[in-house]
Amino acid sequence: MIRRKFLKNGVLAISASSLLGTKGFTQPNQNENSDPFSMDFAPHPNMFQHSAGSSLIDQIKFMADKGFRSFEDNDMAKRSIDDQKILGQLLNSLKMRMGVFVAHKIYWNEPTLTSGKKEFIDEFLASIKSSVEVAKRCGARWMTVVPGHLDLGKEMGHQTSNVISILRRACEILEPHNLVMVLEPLNFRDHPGMFLSKSSQAYEICKAVNSPSCKILFDIYHQQITEGNLIPNIDSYWDEIAYFQIGDNPGRKEPTTGEINYLNVFKHIQNKGYKGILGMEHGNSIPNQEGEKLVIKAYRNVSQFS
Known part of the structure; x- marks a missing residue:
């Protein structure tokens, strides 16, 4: 089994065979801007694999050296307990x-x-209980919840009532741990038939659940497709938004590759005082090392406000 020391002080050596992969990380070019971004963008695993190698540990170190201050991993709950702890400590x-x-x-x-x-x-509540432990291991506070597909045999009001009821029970599990599930509306094009699709719908549910542990994940990509009107909707539902995710449309790639004016959107979010994370849940427009440099450059360009 492969072992390595990854903490800067060298105190901790942990088994990390499933996280290591091929070592490829090198120190950044000193001429490149490695200052922390003005907003808390969070890359995903393998977003910079051509620059940092296949080791997730090295990828996260690369992200930090490039100025990113957070990391997002949809599949964290599927990782081993040891790997969750390793990533949290890193x-x-x-x-x-x-x-x-x-x-x-x-x-x-x-x-x-x-x-x-x-x-x-029962399955959902068991997952929420398990996710509490995942969050503790990796240092997370937020977790994504998608209520699933429409039930075509029930009126919309009936379905909404069912969802509100189960989310209230989930909040009873999460509140003592100061954890937050964020409800993600998904667009009709990529995910047809899903129950939760609009930010107004998520807002209605959060108001009815009435808990600090049930908030909105406003995915800018999804909501551009479903409803547009991004800045006014962000304003309308601001008090229930706890998290943002990013992707340009069309294509679901980095900002500046599509139609969304991310410079204005990010400036508006920052001016409202947002201090949370913005997850980079998108692909790279060019799938190589040069493409990864373009991703970093794009985020620099859309987060430099005058």
């Missing part, structure tokens, strides 16, 4: 925050929380 050593991870199994074609069926309720 992020802590680098003074980086852990962003969202997906808290439960998402059913893309079957009604789950909307149905009110006991087997889905």
Whole structure:
């Protein structure tokens, strides 16, 4: 089994065979801007694999050296307990925050929380309980929840009532630990038939659940497709938004590759006093090392406000 010391002080040596991969990280070019970004952007695993190698540990170190202050991993709950601890300790050593991870199994074609069926309720609540422990290990505060597919045999109000009821029970689990599930509306093009699609719908549910542990994940990519009107909607639902995710449209690549004026959107979010994480949940427009440099450059360009 491969072992390595990854903390700067060299105190901790932990088994990390599933996280290491091929070593490829090199120190950044001193001529490149490595200052912390003005906003807390969080890259995903493998976003910089051509620059840092296949080792997730080296990738996170690369992110930190390039000025990123957070890391986001949808699949964190699927990683081993040891790997969750290793990543949490690494992020802590680098003074980086852990962003969202997906808290439960998402059913893309079957009604789950909307149905009110006991087997889905029990499964979801068990996942939330398990996610509390995942969050503790990796240092996360937020976790993504997607209520699942529409139940075409029930009126919308009935489905909404079922979802609110189960989310209230989940909040009873999360509140004592100061953890937050963030509800993510998904667009109709990439995810047809999902129950939660609009920011106004997520706002209605959060107001009804009425808990600090149930908030909105405003994915700018999804909401550009579903409803547009980004800045006014961010203003309208601001008090329930706890997290943002990013992707340009069309293509779901880095900012500046599509139609969204991210410079204005980010400036507006920052001017409202947002101090949270913005997850970089998108692909790279060019899949090589030069493309990774372009991703970093794009984020520099859309976060330099006059």
